[in-house]
Amino acid sequence: METYTIIVLLLAATIRVAAPLLLAALAGLFSERSGVIALGLEGMMLGAAFAAAAVSAVTGSAWLGLGAGIATAVALALLLGFACITHRGNQVVAAMAINIMVAGLGPTLALGWFNLGGQTPQLDGPGQRFMSLVWPGADAARSVPFPGLLYAELLSGHHLLVYLAAALVPLAAWVLYRTRFGLRLRAVGENPLAVDTAGIAVNRLRYQAVAISGVLCGVAGACLSTAASSGFVRDMTAGKGYLALAALIFGKWKPYPTLGACLLFAFTDALAARLQGVALPVVGVVPVQFILALPYVLTVLLLAGFVGKAVAPLALGTPYAKEK
């Protein structure tokens, strides 16, 4: 029973950690499938995290914060699009520029507006954060031995954006594979010339794709600062944007495998948090440094050996120049 409880709590932690990662990875999915490298996820997410926390702190509404986060991330995405799609700039350089700009701009604006050392105020007023939603009967179900705990801990008790992230996976798969827009989006990432000869505007499609990626990054950022924690602090994304990109590649640019990759990364992270200082059978207490390196070691091993060849969209990273 003890072991069962630990496993359920571990899985619940996996879901919590996976949500922002998954949202960012789906953002990357749309961007990369259209042929635009998604290295800017980190910056868009961080910008959204800052805007969401700042607006929520001022207005007292997490929903307005979410809106501001999305608006900020979309603005950054369009800026990236302007540099890379319209002016055919180097996508890696432009995305890194955005990441570095946001990393400095967020704390600077926070310092100017709130005077709290580059953080936003703590969000603890009613409605300033997305709180955990407890499903009906969850507390009563806890006492039911087996499925009760599963229901109370694993399904119930997450914040709204976690459920949203989960719902977005089938939606993304449907949009990509079952709609005309999705077909065109995938085509533009593989062979933009063919799309162009069919009379469809390549650049417009790519702008739409990066805007969608902005919206999703906006939700991911708001998830970090107004749901998973209470306010913005410097560099709070802590590399999650890059990890999301790794998950996307690991998931071979497909929605469901990407979900699997995000869950795996989140699981190793949650496991690392729980393994520290715990004596394991045979080996005893594992050194902290080894535990902290575990998710990265696993990533390298998996990417190196177990997933097979990951084939990127053919036109990824190449700007499209219409022939005159």
Add this chain to the structure above:
Amino acid sequence: MMKFPRLLLVLAAAAAAAALHAAPAREFSPAIVYDFGGKFDRSFNQSAAEGAAKFTKDTGIAVREFEITNAAQREQAMVQMARRGATIIVAIGFTQASAVERVAKQFPDVKFALVDGVVDLPNVQSINFREQESSFLCGMAAAMASKTGKVGFIGGMDIPLIRKFALGYTEGAHYVNPAAEVFQNMTGTTPAAWGDPTKGAELARSQFGRGADVIFHAAGATGLGVMLAAKETGHLSIGCDSNQNYLHPGSVLTSAVKRVDVAVYKAFAAAKAGTWRAGQTVLGLADEGVGFSLDEFNRALITPEMEARLMQARADIISGKLKVSEYRAQ
């Protein structure tokens, strides 16, 4: 043609001589360089700023301040202040140690004070704290408040300073309850570990899951996540560095405070009075340099019996009857 530059040289030499002559007569001018996080970080730097403000209020002497936004600015800021005639420059945070060392060598007549680090030079005062003493008291408070007999510690970056907190805390918990179990987690091994509240919350939830019901954090902004997780799951947390009781009233048991303000004020006051000395200064419970916080936000959580035991232990540590070990890096 050579006459003109030579004349300039002579003039320059005269000016330099005048400046040298004027130097001893210059008035007292204190300066302070904050670390990352800035003046109003609700923690370490803010405490330093309060000390500087108190000094200005008490003496009417303005303190020059500098808030760095990137690492390269530290040295520039100190050189600028030294050139413009600062008498004493206080640098906040262990990351400034190398900058202090270089600038202190360049300006042997200027006094420097480094908080939370050691630089061994004839014009540098290194101010450190006995964090293990306040951590010990917090460990006692945690063990007394715990119903499960299990308490937790979450550190930021894995460095000797944080191990020092952890050791004192563990000893304090065992002092009250020898059978107490103390879970210990570090957030990471890079400076990013100071600013990851999501990870902090996750680590806290894992410790609560293992049965802990009080967690002490020494993890900077990561700790905000720890305290939030404690509040959301109905457990207790203990704040660090500055008094964080007000963050979540009713769920913050107490805070291990480090009186950086006292250190800054004392350094300025000593320099002004002429009693300033270079070398190591260590502030502990006896000097009011560290302690635990008790205010209207946690009054209801600390029972009179707990308070009595804590005050007794405090007195015993000060008198030397109770020894708290200090973590030494291997």
